[in-house]
Amino acid sequence: MxxxxxxxxxxxxxxxxxxxxxxxxxxxxxxxxxxxxxxxxxxxxxxxxxxxxxxxxxxxxxxxxxxxxxxxxGVVRVPGSYAKAQLAVIGNGTVSKGDLFETPSGIQFSCVDGSTAISGTGLVNVQCTQIGTIGMVGANSITQMPVTLQGITGCTNLQATTGGYEAESDSHLRDRYYQELQEPSASGNMDNYKQWAESHTGVGRAMVFSLWNGDNTVKVVITDSNQGLPDQTLINAVQEYIDPKGENNNTWGVGAGAAPLGAYCTVASPIAKTININVQVSKDANYTDDEVKQNITDYITGYLQSIALDEDNNYVSYAKVGNLILNANGVMDYSSLTINGGNANIPLSLTNESCEIPVLGAVTITYV
Structure with missing residues (x-):
């Protein structure tokens, strides 16, 4: 203006x-x-x-x-979180709160426990010093100590880190604001459950199914903040927030969480529908094969994430995938595109029995 x-x-x-x-x-x-x-x-x-x-x-x-x-x-940005892990420490010494460990690439993790005496081997809990997915590393990745700890000779994380999520993006926050305007929640309606789930750190999208297993039952299917499959830790956290089950389900449905009394809510993961791509590409000589493949992979991954749990886009579009390949940096032209072995759209089931999200599988490129 x-x-x-x-x-x-x-x-x-x-x-x-x-x-x-x-x-x-x-x-x-x-x-x-x-x-x-x-x-x-x-x-x-x-x-x-x-x-x-x-x-x-x-x-x-x-x-x-x-x-x-x-x-x-009253819509508040969902904050990010620190990735966490349990570290196996080797040696004879003491690990104190704040002591640092890191990956070979320099991603640092800080001990969150009090002083822990290590005799031979021991376990300590650590979290990344930076918020977000940067701290999501695989098993046996945290193997170094930037500062020598007396008596400590080695360390490793026996399992992959968990729980590292980025803060909610501007676009997602804006979408939730519009949702609040257009679909106001009230007294435990379906929109309430969707908003409870999507306001939780680590959750990307949620889809709600009412009466899915009889009267007073609600299923909430969630993705993580990358629109992928949530891990069990995230599922449990959202379950605890909306409707904690407790030991032997003794607090399930009694209104101990955000959900109203008498509503039995189950938080669940969607099912991954693998999307395999096979295509012939004529590439720009200024790009390597690996660069072109990475560019194509990034474009398609972003598209698949954008349609996860989207009722208005309940299929993977063959035409859109082709257009993404054509517009990827380094691609001059393409031919013989198949998705899961065919040249048609791939439907995605969005029912309480089978709620699917697309996940990119193999990307096979033949350069011509």
């Missing part, structure tokens, strides 16, 4: 409104005075444009977006 209100356009409008009886060429009094006014008026229009942008949620980002959606609907 107000893009046309530049210094030159404003100045010209002023000159046009001054009688031609006056000399209006550069250097003359009418020209110079009106030019000074145009400069100041352009600053006013620039400020007005910024004010207008501040009341358009689609143009807001970061803290401005957070403030806007919270003030109007």
């Amino acid at each position: 107000y893009e046309d209100k530049t210094i030159d356009s404003i100045h010209q409008q002023i000159l046009d409104n001054i009688s031609d009886d006056y000399e209006k060429s550069p250097g003359e009094l009418a020209y110079d005075l009106s030019r000074a006014f145009a400069i100041e008026e352009a600053l006013i229009y620039s400020a007005l444009s910024q004010i207008v942008d501040l009341i358009d949620v689609d143009k807001l980002s970061g803290e401005d977006l957070e403030k806007y959606v919270y003030q109007r609907k």
Whole structure:
């Protein structure tokens, strides 16, 4: 808005409104005075444009977006979390809270336990020093100590780290704000369950099925923040928040969580539907085979993530996959594309018995 209100356009409008009886060429009094006014008026229009942008949620980002959606609907950005792991430590010494361990690539993890005496071997709990997926590393990845710990000779994580999620993106926060406007929740309706799940750290999308296993039963299927399969730790955390089951299901359905009394909620993972790609590609000579494959993989992965648990996009589009391949950096043309061995759309089931999300499998490229 107000893009046309530049210094030159404003100045010209002023000159046009001054009688031609006056000399209006550069250097003359009418020209110079009106030019000074145009400069100041352009600053006013620039400020007005910024004010207008501040009341358009689609143009807001970061803290401005957070403030806007919270003030109007109480929607709060879902925070990120630190990846965690249990570390097997070797030696004879003491590991204290705050002691650092790291991967060969320099991703650091800090001990969160108090002083732990190690005699031969022992276990300590660590978490990444950075929030987000950067801390999601595989088993036997945390093997180094940036600072020598007296008596400690080695370490490793026997299992992959868990629980490292990015803070909610601006686009996802904005989508939840619009959802709150368009589908207001009330008294434990389906929208309530969706909002409870999607407001939990680590959750990307949620789909709700009512009466899925009889009266007063609700199933909530969730993805992680990358629109992939959630791990059991995340499923358990969301279950605990909405409707904790407790030991022997003794608190299930009694209103001990966000869900109302009498509603039995089950949080579950979707089913992965593997999407295998086979294609012939003519590539730009300035790109390596590996670069082209990575570019294609990134594009398709992003697309599959965008349609996970989306009722309006309950299939993998053959045409869209082809277009993504064609637009990937390094691709000049492609042919003989097959998805799961065929050249048709791949349907995705979105029922409580079989709720599927697409997950990229093998990407096989033949260069021609």
